[in-house]
Amino acid sequence: MQQFDVVVIGAGAAGLFCAGVAGQRGLKVLLIDHAVKVAEKIRISGGGRCNFTNRDLDPRAPHKHYLGENPEFCRSALARYTPADFINLLQGAGIPWHEKHKGQLFCDRSADDVVQLLLRECAAGGVTHWQPCAVRAVRHVASLAGGTTYELDTERGPVQSHSLVVATGGLSIPKIGATDFGHRLARQFGLRVVTPRPALVPLTFDSSAWAPYAELAGLALPVKIEAEPPAAAPAPAPAPAGDTADGAPKRPRGKSQHTGMAFLEDLLFTHRGLSGPAVLQISSYWQEGTPLHIDLLPGQDIAAHLAEAKQQSRKLLSKELAHLLPTRLAETWTAQDPAWQRPVAETSDKALSALAERLRRWTLTPAGSEGYAKAEVTAGGVDTRELSSQTLEARAQAGLYFIGEVVDVTGWLGGYNFQWAWASAHACAMALTPGPR
Structure with missing residues (x-):
């Protein structure tokens, strides 16, 4: 059975970025996705030009551009990885871009520039990438070293990892591979899921x-x-004890x-x-x-x-x-x-x-x-009360993380959902730790 520090399920915007950052931090990472094509949602976004972020985003007031049962949840991640940070990444890679209107930033040439950048980031981090490869089952088991271990049954054989990152997206655009796998996985581990619905539709x-x-x-x-x-x-549902312990202010x-x-x-x-x-x-x-x-x-x-x-x-x-x-x-x-x-x-x-x-x-x-066939994103998803806003780790399930669209955070049209993908992925990647050696 192959061993990894981290397995990231989902090779979309959030999954690719998280895997690349974690790999470049020295972690042994496996990125896995069941779809035939990598990051197809990035490729078709923004009319093929990828509206990759928005300059008007205000991390201090996320409720202006994000919705969910607690839009303030995304404040921490958005403040620590901003639109300027992703712009710097693109500029460092020599990718030309332009502002269209209302702060919306697009690639000059093609959305594939962003896909290839993320793949290069993964390669720089030594990320193992299995695609297409379906995950048939996930189990949490006690490791001999006393830490947390996840076992995955995949089409390419069983793997073990210290941490598991779920970046499977939502239900939007099923023809390019969208499924409810992430929601089912959350429920498997006892996490509440806010009822999904089509958004930006x-x-x-x-x-x-x-x-x-x-x-x-x-x-x-x-x-x-x-x-x-x-x-x-x-x-409003009552906030659970410790809801603001990781820096997210209370909001109805x-x-x-x-x-x-x-x-x-x-x-x-x-x-x-x-x-x-x-x-x-x-x-x-x-x-x-x-x-x-x-x-x-x-x-x-x-x-x-x-x-x-x-x-x-x-x-x-x-x-x-x-x-x-x-x-x-x-x-x-x-x-x-x-x-x-x-x-x-x-x-x-x-x-x-x-x-x-x-x-x-x-x-x-x-x-x-x-419906989901034409929806750009999925509203609802893993309840933010189940996750740390600092790390995106499940509060009651050590080593299990949810990032990107699978979480109950939905942005406006205009690059806000991609920025949530980058920010949540980065917050998660920076919190991941190596498993026992």
């Missing part, structure tokens, strides 16, 4: 209700979008799940519903059965514009509205009410007021989402 609507808008598929425009919190949010659990949230981003109409950055962002906060509110002309006084047009224009209301909205949307919108299907000068003040109000606050309730 397009939202869908009942086909009959969406019929008037289906032909707008492909149309995009900037909007302000807001999720309405449920009428009665569940009471569940707060980020039930607070109204708004985004100014682009909206994209699809055949089945809505997508684009605005909807992907709000989907992480949307609760089933609750409505969304969309301002289709944020920052504009629509009522004043229509009132002025009524005095000066003889155009159809749809033509006048097309000065503010894409023509197809203006025509579809005014077709919904006979009172809006006439020249603006002949439209009643009441009808114009109703139109302005509906454009300012379009309220609609999604039927669901496109």
Whole structure:
């Protein structure tokens, strides 16, 4: 049976980075993954350019850009490995990058630059990399030296390790190998898992209700979008004893799940519903059965514009509205009410007021989402109360660590989830110790 100091399960962003850092610290590391292709999620991210971090991230206030039952949990790791640290790693490797907008950083050439960098980091650390190779079973056994030992049954034979790092990601994009293995492993060792759900995902609507808008598929425009919190949010779960012992300040659990949230981003109409950055962002906060509110002309006084047009224009209301909205949307919108299907000068003040109000606050309730097949990340995961925020080690299971997306930490669109992968991986790697020699 082969012996290692550390086995890292999952060769995605967090797993690759953790293995490389741990290996370069002198630990004997095995990195293992069941998928055929390494880090496929990195390769397809950011339109193939990998939005690898975000400069706007504030480690002192992680609840601004992260959600979960306790978003403050990620403060320690994010403060110790920042966007600047990962930028320095890329610059040292000669990888060109650029800022797109809102602090979002992308590779100039290809996401493969990041993949190859991480593989080189692993090679520099002497990491043994088995892929594809499935893990069939994991056991915790008492070692002869009195320490902790994990035994893994793999497709390439049994292995033993002093520590086990689970970096298996979530359920998003199953076609590239996503599974619930990490969640099952957590439950096997008695750790609570916050119910997973798709996040950063397009939202869908009942086909009959969406019929008037289906032909707008492909149309995009900037909007302000807001999720309405449920009428009665569940009471925060009590923090367990010692919850703040490792530096994470107390914060009401569940707060980020039930607070109204708004985004100014682009909206994209699809055949089945809505997508684009605005909807992907709000989907992480949307609760089933609750409505969304969309301002289709944020920052504009629509009522004043229509009132002025009524005095000066003889155009159809749809033509006048097309000065503010894409023509197809203006025509579809005014077709919904006979009172809006006439020249603006002949439209009643009441009808114009109703139109302005509906454009300012379009309220609609999604039927669901496109699910894990289209979700960029998975919300939920291993309960942060089960882990040390300093090391990512399970509090009640020595030598067992969970990092990256498998943990109940979910970032906004725009590089925040990759930064959590780098930061949690680095915090874990720096805490790992060699096994008995």
